[in-house]
Amino acid sequence: MVALDQNPVATGADDGQTAAKYYRAAWRWHFYAGLYVIPFFIMLALTGIAMMWIAFFDGRDCEYTAVIAQETTTAVSVQAQSALAAFGGGDVMHYTAPRDAQTAAMFRVDTDAGTMIAxxxxxxxxxxxTFPRGAGYYDMMDNIHGELMLGVVGDRMVEIAASLAVILVVTGVYMCWPRDRSLRAALTPRLAAKGRAFWKSLHEVVGIWVSVVLVFFLISGLSWAGIWGGKMVQAWSSFPTLQSASSVSSEVPVGDVLHGAMNSGAKDIPWALELVPMPASGSLAGADGIAEGLPVAFDTIDALARQVGFAGRYQLNWPMGETGVWTMSQVSMSRDDISPTGDRTVHVDRYTGNLLADVRYEDYGLMGKAMAVGIALHMGTIGIAFIIFNTLFCLTVLLLCASGVIMWWKRRPARTLRLAPPAMPQDMPLWKGAVVIGLALSFALPMAGFALLVVLVAEWLVLSRIPALKRALL
Incomplete structure (x- = not known):
């Protein structure tokens, strides 16, 4: 829930004061979390809706560009030469096969002017x-959604918002949970109520209904974040070695380049593989791939991809460096397939044409499988039904934001724009337990802990020592 206003509920005579103190403490943290989170929730909801529908109608890189189907296609190497000629040279680094017989192919070309798409x-x-890679509306929305177009600083700001939002949900559910009323009453808005009571009822009921879905979106989004995702969860959930995941060979040499290096302005590599070293070309290891006597080249690699089971749209990455490998993949988050359980990544030795690794969804660990499915649900790549569901969910988030602000507006002191946060209850019982909970939360969500620490320091070091500022804000 995103509330800037709540009211404590009545409890029994014996426990009323204690319950009220807990309630006001939760309300205070709910208020402060919402103060930071609301602008980000609005941004995330609007850009999320835009990204899903842009991808549905036009694709991320004009991937739905229509062509007239004919009896035969030209060799992909010829198509690649045309792509290079369009930019006067460069290096072809990536090929996206057509989705079906009526859509175009795409080539990523690295040129002196930057990374381009043909x-x-x-x-x-x-x-x-032709156009620069990442120049479309989808990528602009994606950059705002993930990092506010500010790079690492923006990523950290969004991660703080998502981390604090978890606190928002927990404190919101605690305050809204029925104590002196039935569960049915708590799940049904009081439409006959007026003024602030109406908005409070609407905010509570909508918040409870969407809380589980909201936590899912927050956790799946945090898994992409730089600290919680990249430094903690993803690092712990990746394969210890590629050989332990591959169904091809356990004797393939490993290079020092991570799978994530193949991402170029977009997350195209499966989450479970990004931090895993890639295999290295230059040995006789691996299973039979390209038939003996045939060159290991673009056309034969494409033919091998079809031979081993890649149908329709798939991605092909060129070898990077002397020990680099050809990498073909088909993953749902790249919109190659609507089913995340069909994820597959295959590596081929650039010299021998041998299959070095074949990693599928079944090879992922528990967290890798959860993320493959979670990302597909989060991005709405599974189908139109999920895009509609996600859109409705985003609209409810906007409703929560609006109702939270309206409640604060109606509660604030008249004719003033003071923040007027709920007062911290005095003589809080079991405060040591609250500190332990806060420390545990800080370890679980470090950016939330950082934000809470900043608030505490600001109140103690600044507001408490400058009475005029304290009166103006609080």
């Missing part, structure tokens, strides 16, 4: 369109 007709090898 959209190519697979039947005529004619270049239909």
């Amino acid at each position: 959209v190519v007709d697979p039947y005529t090898a004619q270049v239909i369109d």
Whole structure:
């Protein structure tokens, strides 16, 4: 729940004062968390809606560009030469196969002017369109959604908001949970209420109904964040070695390049593989791949991809460096397939054409599987039904934000814009237990702990020592 206003509920005579103190303490933290989180929730909801519908209608990189189907396609190497010619040279680094017979292929080309995309007709090898990688509306929304277009600083700001939002949900559910009323009453808004009572009832009921879904979106989003995701959960959940996950060979040499290096302005690599070292070319290890006597080149690699089971749209990355490998993949978060359980990544030795690794969804650990499914649900890549559901969810988040602000507006002192947060209850019982809970939360969600520490220091070091500022704000 995103509330800037709540009221304590009545309890029994014996426990009333204690319960009221707990309630006001939860309300105070709910208020402070909402103060920071509300602008981010509005941003995340609006950009999330935009990204889902842009991807549905146009794709992230014009991937739905239509072509006229013909009997035969040109060789992919010829298509790649056309892509290079469109930029006057460069290096082809990535190929996205057409989704079906009526859509175009795409090539990522690294040029002196930056990373570019060429959209190519697979039947005529004619270049239909060119544009800088990441220049579309989807990528702009994605950059705002993930990092406010501020890089690492923006990523940390969004992570703080998502971490504090977990506190928001926990404290909100605690305050809204029925004590002196039935569960049915707590889950039904009082539409006949007026003024602040109406908004409070609407906010509580909507918040309880969406709390579980909101926590899911927060956790799945935090898994992409730089601290909680990249430094903690993802690092603990990755494969110890690629050989332990691959169904091909346990004797393949490993290089010093991580799978995440193949991401170029977008998260195309499965979450469970990003921090895992890639195999290295240059040995005789691996299973039979390209037939003996055939060159290991673009066309034969594409033919091998079809031979081992890649159908329709799939991604092909060029080898990076002398020991680099060809990498073909088909993953749901790249919108190659709507089913996250169909994720697959295959590596091929650039010299021998041998299959070095074949990693599938079944090989992922528990967290990797959860993230594969969670990301697909979070992004709405599973199908139109989930896009509609996610859109409705985002609209409810906007409703929670609006109702929280309205409640604060109606509660604030008249004719003033003071924040007027709930007062901290005196003689809080079991405060040592609250400190322990706070420390545990800080370890579990370090950016939330950092934010709470900043608030405490600001109140103690600044507001408490400057009476005029304290009166103006509080």
